Amino acid sequence: MLIRSSIGYGAHMGAKIALFAAPRYVNTLVRSYKVLAIETSCDDSCVAILEHNKEGNKTKVLAQLKETLDSQKEGGIIPTRAHLHHQQKIAPLVQRALRETSSQGEIDLVCVTRGPGMPGSLSGGLDVAKGLAVAWNKPLVGVHHMLGHLLVPRMQSNGRAPQFPFVSLLVSGGHTLVVLSRSLNEHEILCDTIDIAIGDSLDKCARELGIRGNMIAKSMEAFINENLDDARSKEIFMILPKPLRNQNGRMNVQKFSFSPFLTAVKQSLAKDIALYTDREKRSMAFQVQESLFDHLITKLKLVIAMRPDIFSQVKHMVCSGGVGANKRLQQMLQTEFRNSFDEIYFPELSLCTDNAVMIGWAGIELYETLGLTTNLDVSPIKKWPLTEMLEVPGWICE
Structure with a gap:
């Protein structure tokens, strides 16, 4: 059964999307669905499978895998090596995640980092995600990397997630x-x-x-x-x-x-x-x-x-990103800003650094709240200001 729901709707305006209050169709028979998420913006090959319950707005992490390129000898990340790393690692990680969670044939949404990041690295994950979306005939959501860091504390299900603004x-x-x-x-x-x-x-x-x-x-x-x-x-x-x-x-x-x-x-x-x-x-x-x-x-x-x-x-502040996992920084922020905010949120360690869980969650929010998916002809975006998240071509509005 399909019903109408008044939430955000997108309409193309050149390369931009304008959001209007308009009906969107939601399948009420589906209480939960599975999401495959991929993150390859830098040197981490990351895959996650999430199960999202729409009724309780609760999300369970079924799998979270990561393979990091070892760049110690080079003293820094070499883009060509990072690209090769993702080419070698991302598909096996997807296969492993699907097997470990018995999710083959059960994925309903594919989410992947589209940018910003190193184009060679991004393409490694984006190409695999597009291929899976085609093979499974499932929607694709290309996610802004920093949006993932910003939103991941909202995945909490204990009622203490940060609220806008x-x-x-x-x-x-x-x-x-x-x-x-x-x-x-x-x-x-x-x-x-x-x-x-x-x-x-x-x-x-x-x-x-x-x-x-x-x-x-x-x-x-x-x-x-x-x-x-x-x-x-x-x-x-x-x-x-x-x-x-x-x-x-x-x-x-x-x-x-x-x-x-x-x-x-x-x-x-x-x-x-x-x-x-x-x-x-x-x-x-x-x-x-x-x-x-x-x-x-x-x-x-x-x-x-x-x-x-x-x-x-x-009332709420989030500290996220790799440096946000530093315990000394967390201590200093809690001490200095205890009177400025009602709550300061630090994602768990595995969600502070680059990971696919945050990409999956951000994709869920974009898909459910704004009705957005991504066209299959999109390419990686090296520089993508967060303030211009919707002002790039490739968005599709349901």
Whole structure:
């Protein structure tokens, strides 16, 4: 049986979509359905299968798989290697997820990251997703990567999910943004970075301090936490910057800047890093991490102070992205903003870093709330502002 439901409806306006209140058909006989989700925006090949119950708006993760490219020897991600990695890994991961959940022939919706990200990486996942949508004759939803990070806390089923309007601090290796979300498709960037992202800065500073690993910032956090007494000792005192403050010490620039920290770390090293003791390196790493997080918090406080019209209405904050998994950052945010928000949400560790669950959930919200699917002729989008999420070709409105 089909019934009418008055929710968002899309209509093409050139390359844009305008949303109107118009009827959409919903099959009331379907209480739950399965979603296959794929994420390949960078160096992680990710696949997930979700089961979404429409009646209770509850979503169960049936499978969550990931294969990460090992780039330790290269000291960074090489796009051609990442592309090859996805070509080799994504199809077997899909096959494994389907087998482990006995979901072959039961998928009702395919969701995949369309952008932003590295085109070669994105194409690896997008091509597989389009092929599956064709083979299964199922709808496809091409998801904005950052929307996934922003919305994933709303997948919670305990009634404590963030409600619109809410603000998000999105912190990763490629992005550092403060985003106001008034609705699913209405986002405003309140603060971004003028140079590099905080995760990129953490990685580069950690590398200068001799720290190695596939996820270098995470390795630095673990190195610091091995001995917090040594870390806090200030065995070597470092002079680290406070970016974007004017000469009078005021902080009236609503932007982040993280590249000065790398310069400061290089200038602080008086000898080859191999000649420093672990105690000395741990002390330097702690100071670097604290200074970067302090800059992040200082600018977020400024944004709140400069926009009382917004924050008087905002009760919830989300911190997501790979850097959002850092326990020290979570602690600092909870301490500094406990009086600014009723609730601060941190996705569980596996959902902070790039993952397919967040892509599946964002796809569900786009599909159910706005009635959106994606045309099969779309291509990856390297740069895709979150504020222009619907202003790209390829959207289909049911």
